[in-house]
Amino acid sequence: MSNAITMVEAVNLALHSEMRRDQSVMVLGEDVGVNGGVFRATVGLRDEFGMKRVMDTPLAETMIAGLSVGMATQGLKPVAEIQFMGFIFPTMEHLIGHAARMRHRTRGRLSCPLVVRVPYGGGIHAPEHHSESTEALFAHIPGLRVVIPSSPARAYGLLLAAIRNPDPVLFMEPKRVYRLNAQPVEDSGETLPLDTCYTLREGSDITLVSWGAMIKETLEAADRLAQQGVSCEVIDVVTLNPIDHNTILASVDKTGRCVIVHEAPKSGAVGAEIAATIAEKGLLSLQAPVARVTGYDTVMPYYRMEHHYMPSTADILEAVNTTLEFS
């Protein structure tokens, strides 16, 4: 049996595994080589695969993304690391203006099978700009997959899938749970499916929808509710673009109630897209308004006050109770 490993170790395992299997996979980014990444996600790669395949780049995110576009069109599979989500914005010109539409605008002549990995989210007492959740900015972009694992096993299988995927993928790693809840992960080389939600727990009274680190609080809430006799179905959305709405709609059709939980600010976020789709296609199955438990529409506070921003298990319980009591 394999040893229990953390999410960041699972990312590392997937990178090793796929680089052994596929010579065209390259890793590039700031501090990813000798240092093994500031979170150690790329530790050991440089020793095993050498500096031609594991590149410590100059400090320039625009360059990292632009290079990746160039490499990807030529048959390489770059897996770029952006050190923190707060520093991803310079990549947008290349990811949005080029990677996400290369296949489309060349009518399939060229493609961009690249992965950008990026740690994101709050709760680790980091300095400013190191704790935001800006997935919605990318999930809005046609042609760009946005994938977020919530456990070591899914990080492994989804990262393999992201690397093998023929189109660009933004792979966002919830760093708050990087080292929480180790679990056995076998280096099977097997991918997990993208573009599908994962039902983590089946239930009949209410559907809880979340992704990333907030899955932890969502499952905690589901546990507590189970003790009170409330049966929650918990859905991990995983791929935020394109979203597998069918799984969510089928669940809401069964439970009639839904609470969406995310760390990002409320307005214009992915939760809004999910709620809107339920309103469009599942209105008649609803027995209560869809509720959202989210961060606030404000700048992520510096670490001293960040817990005031982060949605808590108690917030989820409150929203669930309100939703259940609605009549």
Next chain:
Amino acid sequence: MDTVFHGEIHLRRYLSDQGKPEQVLPDWTHSPERLVRYYRNMVLVRQLDYKIIALQRTGQIGTYASLLGSEAIDTVVGDLMAADDVLVPYYRNHALQMLRGLPIEDVLCYWGGDERGSAAAALGDDFPNAVPIATQSLHAAGVASAFKVRGEKRVAVTLCGDGATSKGDFLEALNVAGAWQLPVVFVVNNNQWAISVPRSIQCGAQTLAQKAFGAGIRGEQVDGNDVIALHEAVSEALKHAREGKGATLIEAVSYRLSDHTTADDATRYRASEELKAAWEREPVKRLQTFLHEQGWWDERQEQAWIEEVGQMIQTSVDAYLARPQQPIEHLIDYLYAELPNALEEQRERLIRNAQPGGSRHE
């Protein structure tokens, strides 16, 4: 073939690693006032740095970027800037911000995860420090554009690291500063490392100063551990800018004597011999030796000053630790000039959750 461009980069340096004059010193160094002032400040900020690291180790402050090795650069730049110039700093410039009026207590606040650390009124028009690398270079060019448009004799001064010079923002800022002849001074604190990435693989050019050539501005290298060389280079650059002659890029060659931040472990990627060698060149000791030899500073003064700054720092630490938490609604209230109606409900929720019985009450 005609040579259509010719450029040279000079390294300015007066004091040897051991604090011995290597050439004729400028006149202002013939009296002690300024040099002693520089020295005292460098000792102060170094003592503060040790204190902050101790606070971090005991969980009283968050992840912190040490200033060890940049004492001379920040001290000289801060001392020479005019009060109404504008500083556009990066995250390793708290020593410089202090000379611009930032109280020690606010430095602690900032690294202690509290927004009030950037709020000090004394900072006037100065920017808060930039964490997204090199973004500040462009802001400084914009500040300088404002001065130029209004015909003011003010100068924008901005600092960044060696790693930052790889970023488009930095090069774009140099470029526009050259194209528009902007009153801006770019100081690169080349401390040889960008986290784990050494200067040698950051950029193929022999010096970072020569990036000035591509932008058509002045560029020079200066020993960043030598306050006299720094003083000369920075004064000239400020004067040049103030006279409307345009921008300068100063590459101050220093060494990061610390880990990148308290979250980093430089032993993973940096040879201990290299660090040891760098301590032989460090700025505080160098100036101390020089002052000793001039008879301008002695062991007794050293002890008295260390004691005095120790008390000053402790008073600030006590004030920092005793500072009440900021009002919870400040997490929203400063977002817009006026609170939009749309945010009122969230604001109430934020306050309610922080109260006893609320979901975020600690």
